[in-house]
Amino acid sequence: MRRLNLSRVARAVHDEAEITRAAVAERLGLTRAAVSSLVEQLMAAGFVAESGKTFSGQAGRPGTALTMARTGHAGLGVSVDVDALTVCLVDLAGTERLRLTEAGRHAGADPRAVLRDAALLTGRALRTAAREGLAPAGVDLALPGLVAEGVVRQAPNLGWNAVPAAELFAQALRDDGAQLPVGSDNEANSAALAQLWAGAPGGARTFVYLSGDIGVGGAVVLDGELLRGAHGFAGEIGHLVVDPNGPDCRCGSRGCLERYAGQDALLHAAGVDPRDGIAVLARRAADGSGAPEARRARDAVEQAGTMLGVALSGAVNLLDPETVVLGGFYRELADRLAPAAERELQRRVVSGLWDAGSGRLSTASPAGDAARGAAGQVLRRVLADPLAYGGAASAP
Amino acid sequence: MRRLNLSRVARAVHDEAEITRAAVAERLGLTRAAVSSLVEQLMAAGFVAESGKTFSGQAGRPGTALTMARTGHAGLGVSVDVDALTVCLVDLAGTERLRLTEAGRHAGADPRAVLRDAALLTGRALRTAAREGLAPAGVDLALPGLVAEGVVRQAPNLGWNAVPAAELFAQALRDDGAQLPVGSDNEANSAALAQLWAGAPGGARTFVYLSGDIGVGGAVVLDGELLRGAHGFAGEIGHLVVDPNGPDCRCGSRGCLERYAGQDALLHAAGVDPRDGIAVLARRAADGSGAPEARRARDAVEQAGTMLGVALSGAVNLLDPETVVLGGFYRELADRLAPAAERELQRRVVSGLWDAGSGRLSTASPAGDAARGAAGQVLRRVLADPLAYGGAASAP
Numbered sequence: 014m015r016r017l018n019l020s021r022v023a024r025a026v027h028d029e030a031e032i033t034r035a036a037v038a039e040r041l042g043l044t045r046a047a048v049s050s051l052v053e054q055l056m057a058a059g060f061v062a063e064s065g066k067t068f069s070g071q072a073g074r075p076g077t078a079l080t081m082a083r084t085g086h087a088g089l090g091v092s093v094d095v096d097a098l099t100v101c102l103v104d105l106a107g108t109e110r111l112r113l114t115e116a117g118r119h120a121g122a123d124p125r126a127v128l129r130d131a132a133l134l135t136g137r138a139l140r141t142a143a144r145e146g147l148a149p150a151g152v153d154l155a156l157p158g159l160v161a162e163g164v165v166r167q168a169p170n171l172g173w174n175a176v177p178a179a180e181l182f183a184q185a186l187r188d189d190g191a192q193l194p195v196g197s198d199n200e201a202n203s204a205a206l207a208q209l210w211a212g213a214p215g216g217a218r219t220f221v222y223l224s225g226d227i228g229v230g231g232a233v234v235l236d237g238e239l240l241r242g243a244h245g246f247a248g249e250i251g252h253l254v255v256d257p258n259g260p261d262c263r264c265g266s267r268g269c270l271e272r273y274a275g276q277d278a279l280l281h282a283a284g285v286d287p288r289d290g291i292a293v294l295a296r297r298a299a300d301g302s303g304a305p306e307a308r309r310a311r312d313a314v315e316q317a318g319t320m321l322g323v324a325l326s327g328a329v330n331l332l333d334p335e336t337v338v339l340g341g342f343y344r345e346l347a348d349r350l351a352p353a354a355e356r357e358l359q360r361r362v363v364s365g366l367w368d369a370g371s372g373r374l375s376t377a378s379p380a381g382d383a384a385r386g387a388a389g390q391v392l393r394r395v396l397a398d399p400l401a402y403g404g405a406a407s408a409p
Numbered sequence: 410m411r412r413l414n415l416s417r418v419a420r421a422v423h424d425e426a427e428i429t430r431a432a433v434a435e436r437l438g439l440t441r442a443a444v445s446s447l448v449e450q451l452m453a454a455g456f457v458a459e460s461g462k463t464f465s466g467q468a469g470r471p472g473t474a475l476t477m478a479r480t481g482h483a484g485l486g487v488s489v490d491v492d493a494l495t496v497c498l499v500d501l502a503g504t505e506r507l508r509l510t511e512a513g514r515h516a517g518a519d520p521r522a523v524l525r526d527a528a529l530l531t532g533r534a535l536r537t538a539a540r541e542g543l544a545p546a547g548v549d550l551a552l553p554g555l556v557a558e559g560v561v562r563q564a565p566n567l568g569w570n571a572v573p574a575a576e577l578f579a580q581a582l583r584d585d586g587a588q589l590p591v592g593s594d595n596e597a598n599s600a601a602l603a604q605l606w607a608g609a610p611g612g613a614r615t616f617v618y619l620s621g622d623i624g625v626g627g628a629v630v631l632d633g634e635l636l637r638g639a640h641g642f643a644g645e646i647g648h649l650v651v652d653p654n655g656p657d658c659r660c661g662s663r664g665c666l667e668r669y670a671g672q673d674a675l676l677h678a679a680g681v682d683p684r685d686g687i688a689v690l691a692r693r694a695a696d697g698s699g700a701p702e703a704r705r706a707r708d709a710v711e712q713a714g715t716m717l718g719v720a721l722s723g724a725v726n727l728l729d730p731e732t733v734v735l736g737g738f739y740r741e742l743a744d745r746l747a748p749a750a751e752r753e754l755q756r757r758v759v760s761g762l763w764d765a766g767s768g769r770l771s772t773a774s775p776a777g778d779a780a781r782g783a784a785g786q787v788l789r790r791v792l793a794d795p796l797a798y799g800g801a802a803s804a805p
Contacts, residue, residue, distance in 0.1 A: 159760055167761065219639045233727065235636070242729020243615045246760040249726040254757060257651060257719045266722070266757035323653045326662070327723050330645040331629065333638020361650060361662035364555055364642040365563065 015051070018043065019399050022051045026061050026079050027107065027396055033068050033076030052079060059085035060105060060399050081106040084146035086395050086402060089138060089193070090387025091131050091182075092155040092200055095120050095170050095227040098131050100138045101384035103392060104147060107210070109385060111141050120227070121172045124165075125181055132185030139191055150402050151391040152193050154182055155200035155383035157228055161245040163197050169263035170228045196390060200383035201230030201248060202239055203390060207381030208338055209234055210389050214375035217335040221328050222377070223250055223321075224341035225279075225291075229271045233332060251275065253324040273320035276342065283313035291342040298349050311349060318350040322357025325374075329362050340377035347376050411447070414439065415795050418447045422457050422475050423503065423792055429464050429472030448475060455481035456501060456795050477502040480542035482791055482798060485534060485589070486783025487527050487578075488551040488596055491516050491566050491623040494527050496534045497780035499788060500543060503606070505781060507537050516623070517568045520561075521577055528581035535587055546798050547787040548589050550578055551596035551779035553624055557641040559593050565659035566624045592786060596779040597626030597644060598635055599786065603777030604734055605630055606785055610771035613731040617724050618773070619646055619717075620737035621675075621687075625667045629728060647671065649720040669716035672738065679709035687738040694745050707745060714746040718753025721770075725758045736773035743772050 018041075025037045032040075038048040055061040064080040082105050090101045096118065102111035113134055119127050135152060142149055156178060158168025163179030165171075183195040205222035213220055218237045224230040231250025233240040240247045251271040252264050259268025272278050280287050284306070285294045297310035325337055343350060351374045358367040358374070367373075395402050414437075421433045428436075434444040451457040460474040478501050486497045492514065498507040509530055515523050531548060538545055552574060554564025559575030561567075579591040601618035609616055614633045620626040627646025629636040636643045647667040648660050655664025668674050676683050680702070681690045693706035721733055739746055747770045754763040754770070763769075791798050 167759070231727075235631075240631070240728070243731040244729055244760065244762060246762070247727060247729040249729075249759050252726045252757070252759040253723040254719050255650070255653060257716075257753075264757075264759045265761075266759070320653075323650050324723075327649040327720075328727060330648045331627075331643060331724060331727060332636070333640055333643040335639040357653075361648070361660075363563070363645045363648040363660045363662070364640065365661075366640060366642070 016398065016400050018047070019051055019055060020397055022048060023055055023060050023081075023396050023399050026055075027081050027105070030106065031064055031066065031078045031080050033078055035076050036068075037079070055399060058399060058403070083108075085148060086392075087142060087147040087149045088388035088391030088395070089135065089142075089149040089152035090155060090203065090384040090389070090391065091135055091152060092203070092383040092387065093119065093127060093131055093171075093178075094157060094200070098127075098134050099382070099384040100131075100134050101382075101388045102138050102142055102147065102149065103385065103388040105392065105395070107389070107392070109388075110145060110147065111138055112384070113138055119171055124171075124173055124176045124178065125185075127171075128178060128182045129185045129188075132182060132189050132191075135186060136189045136191060149193060149391070150395045151196060152186075153196040153198060153203070153387035153390045154178055155198060155203035155387040157200050157226065157230060159246050159249075160197050160199050163195070165197075166246075167264075196387075196394075198387065198390065199230070199232070199248070200224075201232040202241075203386030204230070204340055204377075204381060204383040205232035205234050205248075205338075205386070206239060207383070207386030207389060208340070208377055209237065209381075210386070211378045211380040213338060214336055214378070215373075217338075217375075219332075220334045221250065221325070221332060221337045223325070223337060223339055223343065224377075225274065225276065225339070225343035225346070226341045227276050229275050230341070231328075233328075233334075235332070250324060250328055253327055255320045255323045270320060270324040274317040274324075279313055279317050282316060283310045285310065291345060295342075295345045298346065314346050314349045315353040317346075318353025319357055321350065322354035323361070325354060326358050326361035329358060329367065330364075333364065336373055336375045338375050338377050340382075344376045344379075347374075351376075412794065412796050414443070415447055415451060416793055418444060419451055419456055419477075419792050419795050422451075423477050423501070426502070427460055427462065427474045427476050429474055431472050433475070451795060454795060454799070479504075481544060482788075483538060483543040483545045484784035484787030484791070485531065485538075485545040485548035486551060486599065486780040486785070486787065487531055487548060488599070488779040488783065489515065489523060489527055489567075489574075490553060490596070494523075494530050495778070495780040496527075496530050497778075497784045498534050498538055498543065498545065499781065499784040501788065501791070503785070503788070505784075506541060506543065507534055508780070509534055515567055520567075520569055520572045520574065521581075523567075524574060524578045525581045525584075528578060528585050528587075531582060532585045532587060545589060545787070546791045547592060548582075549592040549594065549599070549783035549786045550574060551594060551599035551783040553596050553622065553626060555642050555645075556593050556595050559591070561593075562642075563660075592783075592790075594783065594786065595626070595628070595644070596620075597628040598637075599782030600626070600736055600773075600777060600779040601628035601630050601644075601734075601782070602635060603779070603782030603785060604736070604773055605633065605777075606782070607774045607776040609734060610732055610774070611769075613734075613771075615728075616730045617646065617721070617728060617733045619721070619733060619735055619739065620773075621670065621672065621735070621739040621742070622737045623672050625671050626737070627724075629724075629730075631728070646720060646724055649723055651716045651719045666716060666720040670713040670720075675709055675713050678712060679706045681706065687741060691738075691741045694742065710742050710745045711749040713742075714749025715753055717746065718750035719757070721750060722754050722757030725754060725763065726760075729760065732769055732771045734771050734773050736778075740772045740775075743770075747772075
């Protein structure tokens, strides 16, 4: 019971950013004495600190505000993308303290080599963390594929099948002299959680998250909880069929959304060299001129938006979310992409709510990406059971 | 607290069908004395009865088994279909005690007239209930459309828009001399709950339910809870797009699943007179001969199965359910329909689980339909707060 209450108090301080003991007591329905004792233990263990500010609450006597500690326990997230590695370090207060990104060519590469690179980058982050007095309680991988219990069942765009990613990464960390618990998740899941925690558009608690990348990542948040499904593979919006007789997809199906709105398909349709990438496409599509290149880029983005709208109408009819959040490179293309998708949603969402404007496409907050979400997942585990993370964390 | 515990004890007796006080105490972590007192109150209020059997449990002293009362509180469900009305009466133990069905032609009919007919049929059920010593605590409508707070927002196959169905039905009941709380829900939602409560195939707690009827109804159950979505309109699988350029749908979209696997489309493709209906189609499709009629029927069912599989692959990729339960007339056509759908699912479900056999189409249990689910919804409300339903229910 005390264990649970330690978590509840830590969560209350975390969620409010700054709060007095009296307000915590009121919020949780505990006595002030109980809260004071719990806070004392959390302070001793390095979770909570006094901010120095005092508040005179309704209850009279001024109280010293509590905040989450800026040193000690922290979370690390590592996203492994087809073309990059990103490591993100987040402190207990949820502040991003470090971000390292390294370009790479991971399609078809040996998973061991990719995860060794990820471990080396993580090592650099750990050394910086130590200098800042932060001690990561764990590190979570965000991976572009189907992930269950640390194993990548399938990541078509990496070319990975049945790769024990968490184990390989933990081994590579040990080889580099670091010993940390390793977790893993699908990268769209991690990014969707990052959106939720950063405050999704309109404060939405039920939304579909869609991320444009080499593949099209998807995740579903229902009432503030990630939808995982029976085997952990829910949210694969990129493989909703938009044309049953369409082109073959790497997943084995045909006519998947990814074949119309994934990066390769989009650049190909727009006649943009894959090495130039989305930035060039976005620049050309924003060019309002009659130049053939510009027109082709605009048409390609609009066509991708239309197909996105067709697939999303299915997701909206099935899930009835408050909003659909567009992340990844869809953010850069949203000006032209979103209206095309909205047109399809207005025609095809059976409740008519999309038409009436209750539902709307929105763009992802830059404060929430997969690496940050993965770091947040580590922190959520710490907050769920502070006692399990022992005494005051000290930098390694 | 006592109020909550009354509900927990009532639920325990309901779920176990027959259970001793000692076993209830163990299951709920309450003392035997507390359980005895709660049971006494539930017996006095007519919820629980002694079955007459005794069990000698582990704990030594033999105990008298408790069951739910076979008289008193009951639930009524009414499903309003395009071509029929069904009233179902269920007692506290979950046993179906009465079912009345009346054919009708409701497409385009005045909602007031349809709901008046439903009230008259309900009146007959109420008189039978009274003779059996049953007093329905309420009546829930199951309606083939988008329903929120008693109002049918849209039921394309009935031709209803913004119809305050619960209010109109309650008024018609009062005109007939009956006064009952009226609830309402989408009929696929009610049927899916009935499937869950009757025990879904393989004991599934996370499944997609799909019902073939004039329209194609759909509902989603996640971990034993109905998915409602942000506005109550989740589960509209019938309007997943299988061909963006397909035929117009009554919902305003194009190429919806319903246009390929709904009753009208299926009968048309098979060349079966709509007045002959699904029974004739099923008979022809089961005819293994080379007769042109039989071949056309088989082709039509297989084509519908293929389109069903395309749409379901999207639902499975999004939700990752344990199974998909086929109800309505899909049950009668399952022999030929399901294999065609499975073929698409095997190709298109990205996790590969459908291929490996972890996921499977299954057919609905005959014990769970929309009217029965609606009656069950009334009973769940009673069990959630027995105290609110006052003293011993007596037949009106």
